[in-house]
Amino acid sequence: MGKEIIKRTKLEMAKSPQGLEGPGFFAGKIEDVIGLARANSLWPLPFATSCCGIEFMATMASDYDLARFGSERLSFSPRQADMLMVMGTIAKKMGPILRQVYEQMAEPKWVLSVGACACSGGIFDTYSVLQGIDRIIPVDVYVPGCPPRPEQIIEGIMKIQELAKNESFRRRNSDEYKRLLNSYGME
Amino acid sequence: MDLLNKINETLNAQFPGVVEVSEMSFDFPAFTIKKENIHEVLSFLKNDPELNFHFLTDLTGIQTADEKFLGVIYHLHNMPKNLRIRVKTFFPMDKPEIPTATDLWPGANWMERETYDFFGVRFKGHPNLTRILNVDEMDIFPLRKEYPLEDQTRDDKSDKMFGR
Numbered sequence: 001m002g003k004e005i006i007k008r009t010k011l012e013m014a015k016s017p018q019g020l021e022g023p024g025f026f027a028g029k030i031e032d033v034i035g036l037a038r039a040n041s042l043w044p045l046p047f048a049t050s051c052c053g054i055e056f057m058a059t060m061a062s063d064y065d066l067a068r069f070g071s072e073r074l075s076f077s078p079r080q081a082d083m084l085m086v087m088g089t090i091a092k093k094m095g096p097i098l099r100q101v102y103e104q105m106a107e108p109k110w111v112l113s114v115g116a117c118a119c120s121g122g123i124f125d126t127y128s129v130l131q132g133i134d135r136i137i138p139v140d141v142y143v144p145g146c147p148p149r150p151e152q153i154i155e156g157i158m159k160i161q162e163l164a165k166n167e168s169f170r171r172r173n174s175d176e177y178k179r180l181l182n183s184y185g186m187e
Numbered sequence: 188m189d190l191l192n193k194i195n196e197t198l199n200a201q202f203p204g205v206v207e208v209s210e211m212s213f214d215f216p217a218f219t220i221k222k223e224n225i226h227e228v229l230s231f232l233k234n235d236p237e238l239n240f241h242f243l244t245d246l247t248g249i250q251t252a253d254e255k256f257l258g259v260i261y262h263l264h265n266m267p268k269n270l271r272i273r274v275k276t277f278f279p280m281d282k283p284e285i286p287t288a289t290d291l292w293p294g295a296n297w298m299e300r301e302t303y304d305f306f307g308v309r310f311k312g313h314p315n316l317t318r319i320l321n322v323d324e325m326d327i328f329p330l331r332k333e334y335p336l337e338d339q340t341r342d343d344k345s346d347k348m349f350g351r
Binding site: 029092093121125126128129131135 | 327
């Protein structure tokens, strides 16, 4: 007698990592499993300085709902954050502060540079503005736009999810990664 | 216009020859004062019971288009009568030094720091003449015309891409 339930949404299960599957067991690489876990629980640290930050607020709100991607909790302390989202113009005076925030984040960490100003200085080609945050910290994904739409910010986060998923477990210990940090004068 | 003439006469009677220019500019009486006398003129404008320009609205710097002179502009306000005037003074680029106005208006403190920050005007007697807005390591005075506005380290704006 119960009311018929009409499924209106087509649900897709997330793909499981490659491995041997059987009844009651799964054997795969721990690297893949950890990558999956990391990718779907990226805690963002919003470093919002101007209009791109407003777009980010829209991204976090119900319409676009960044929480769907496992980024429910904004971490306003760098120590518990996985992903630094730099949104807006970074003045040269702000540069050392941004760098300090980045250095305080625990590994593994990713950086998303949102908007023209954070990526390249944007229209502010002037003595007081940092011409792109990649001059002081390494950046993983750039999101262009002035400001970018929430869809674009989400796409950038999905790109970081891809990076997190496919990152080698030992990448942060590799010489290449150390060289990258050294090129920014960090240990 | 009456205000302009009145102040002009008062200043000329009190300090003969210090007013170089007196004109109406943008609806305000504006006076250009000799640099040597700027402090006593400001002090007089503030303390004279008739004039009573007791409030310093703004203080800013300027560089003349020929790049030979720097200037400082004071915006003064008489609140009881709602009268406003501008006082200017100019001095050559190689010796940008004038007395501070912080002893008359404590509010001039940050404005003079800003003027120093952007134009390099040294206010003699200022309690803490350091940069206020720009990074401390900056070694230029960015609003002077001799320094380029654009960031010199930017490399993505080459002529081949933008046809400049």
